[in-house]
Amino acid sequence: MADLSPTDRTRLTREKERGRRDRSELMALLDEAIIAHIGVIADQHPVVVPVAFAVDPDGPDEGGTIYVHGSVGAGWMRRAPGTDVCITVTALDGLVLARSAFNHSMNYRCAVVIGRARRVEDAEERARAMSLTVDHVVPGRAATLRPNTPKELAATQMLAVPLHEASLKMRTGGVNDEPEDVAAGTWAGVLPLRLVAGAVETDAETSEPVPDGVRRRAAALGGSSGQ
Amino acid sequence: MADLSPTDRTRLTREKERGRRDRSELMALLDEAIIAHIGVIADQHPVVVPVAFAVDPDGPDEGGTIYVHGSVGAGWMRRAPGTDVCITVTALDGLVLARSAFNHSMNYRCAVVIGRARRVEDAEERARAMSLTVDHVVPGRAATLRPNTPKELAATQMLAVPLHEASLKMRTGGVNDEPEDVAAGTWAGVLPLRLVAGAVETDAETSEPVPDGVRRRAAALGGSSGQ
Numbered sequence: 299m300a301d302l303s304p305t306d307r308t309r310l311t312r313e314k315e316r317g318r319r320d321r322s323e324l325m326a327l328l329d330e331a332i333i334a335h336i337g338v339i340a341d342q343h344p345v346v347v348p349v350a351f352a353v354d355p356d357g358p359d360e361g362g363t364i365y366v367h368g369s370v371g372a373g374w375m376r377r378a379p380g381t382d383v384c385i386t387v388t389a390l391d392g393l394v395l396a397r398s399a400f401n402h403s404m405n406y407r408c409a410v411v412i413g414r415a416r417r418v419e420d421a422e423e424r425a426r427a428m429s430l431t432v433d434h435v436v437p438g439r440a441a442t443l444r445p446n447t448p449k450e451l452a453a454t455q456m457l458a459v460p461l462h463e464a465s466l467k468m469r470t471g472g473v474n475d476e477p478e479d480v481a482a483g484t485w486a487g488v489l490p491l492r493l494v495a496g497a498v499e500t501d502a503e504t505s506e507p508v509p510d511g512v513r514r515r516a517a518a519l520g521g522s523s524g525q
Numbered sequence: 526m527a528d529l530s531p532t533d534r535t536r537l538t539r540e541k542e543r544g545r546r547d548r549s550e551l552m553a554l555l556d557e558a559i560i561a562h563i564g565v566i567a568d569q570h571p572v573v574v575p576v577a578f579a580v581d582p583d584g585p586d587e588g589g590t591i592y593v594h595g596s597v598g599a600g601w602m603r604r605a606p607g608t609d610v611c612i613t614v615t616a617l618d619g620l621v622l623a624r625s626a627f628n629h630s631m632n633y634r635c636a637v638v639i640g641r642a643r644r645v646e647d648a649e650e651r652a653r654a655m656s657l658t659v660d661h662v663v664p665g666r667a668a669t670l671r672p673n674t675p676k677e678l679a680a681t682q683m684l685a686v687p688l689h690e691a692s693l694k695m696r697t698g699g700v701n702d703e704p705e706d707v708a709a710g711t712w713a714g715v716l717p718l719r720l721v722a723g724a725v726e727t728d729a730e731t732s733e734p735v736p737d738g739v740r741r742r743a744a745a746l747g748g749s750s751g752q
């Protein structure tokens with residue numbers, strides 16, 4: 299897997315020591331995170347919305363493909379194809395509570411992908427991208443569902459963006475305070491954060507047990523299989 | 526508090542039934558969420574980055590002010606002042622695991638604020654915005670810290686954006702499946718998600734006990750006060 303090679307658009311301008319070049323770390327974050335935020339240019343202003351997404355490391359675009367899913371009727375989805383978009387995926391890992399306001403920070407991992415958005419026209423690629431999107435939420439779930447109807451496929455738009463032009467930035471570890479603030483004795487520390495699942499809430503009209511894939515996903519996110 | 530009045534830029538184009546007009550619900554989400562994603566237009570492409578933020582309901586801008594904090598050296602921070610930016614705050618509340626790929630969804634709350642970014646020049650407003658940013662992370666913490674030095678204030682840039690032009694969209698509840706998919710007996714349900722704190726990790730060079738404000742914040746996020 300090729301390293302992340304910064305371009306003028308993805309080169310970090312600040313805190314360069316937080317940049318990572320290892321593409322496998324980028325892929326790990328994209329695998330773990332559940333939503334992305336996509337930025338699209340509207341009339342003279344940007345629009346940023348949260349989206350479901352999926353990654354195909356062997357997709358048809360350079361560096362692999364990230365797919366973003368939306369309705370054909372959404373404003374941003376109408377504007378995006380053929381334009382450069384920015385897809386940002388962030389995991390918030392903790393609050394860094396330093397001894398001064400200035401040194402307060404957060405622990406996080408953040409991937410930024412910039413690239414030309416392509417509307418997925420091919421029916422096979424669109425169906426595959428939809429399955430990847432479901433499997434991104436619960437691995438293996440797509441294969442347990444009926445195939446999409448032609449009407450469903452027509453109502454869903456998939457954007458494909460190359461994973462080629464991407465950066466990964468992260469902060470980890472503890473506080474980073476001035477010696478005089480440490481000497482002053484103020485308390486400092488880190489409050490770790492993570493996204494955690496609760497108990498699975500099975501739909502009242504279902505008599506089936508919670509599928510293994512859902513149980514595993516809930517357990518991986520710290521949740522239980524519920525009733 | 527005035528209702529949210531959609532403009533051409535914040536009117537929902539899809540799933541309008543998910544839109545909320547109650548400004549107090551917007552403020553509640555901004556209070557709860559820890560990070561925002563800001564979108565800024567760079568050279569012909571958008572850039573989206575995660576940021577710390579704070580809200581001043583009585584700030585000098587129409588509808589109150591949302592402050593976004595960053596380094597004077599960051600590329601997006603240099604570009605933003607005087608341009609229209611988009612600040613998006615999302616809480617992911619659950620995975621909606623339907624009986625078809627198409628009806629899969631997520632429960633979420635999402636605020637989108639679009640407005641002209643103003644660089645905060647006034648030293649008093651900047652100091653206040655920094656305190657609000659610290660207090661947004663841990664309520665009451667700013668008052669327990671030493672004042673910012675002139676050098677720290679000079680190195681921090683604060684952007685102010687009016688909270689006037691904003692939308693709030695949310696999805697709550699269970700799956701919404703087709704009758705024939707329910708009849709087919711496939712399992713469906715919701716996996717609730719929330720951001721949870723772990724145990725406080727006190728810095729090794731601190732002999733002070735965990736401050737009450739940090740304890741309360743950890744407890745509110747489901748964490749413990751650690752060692």
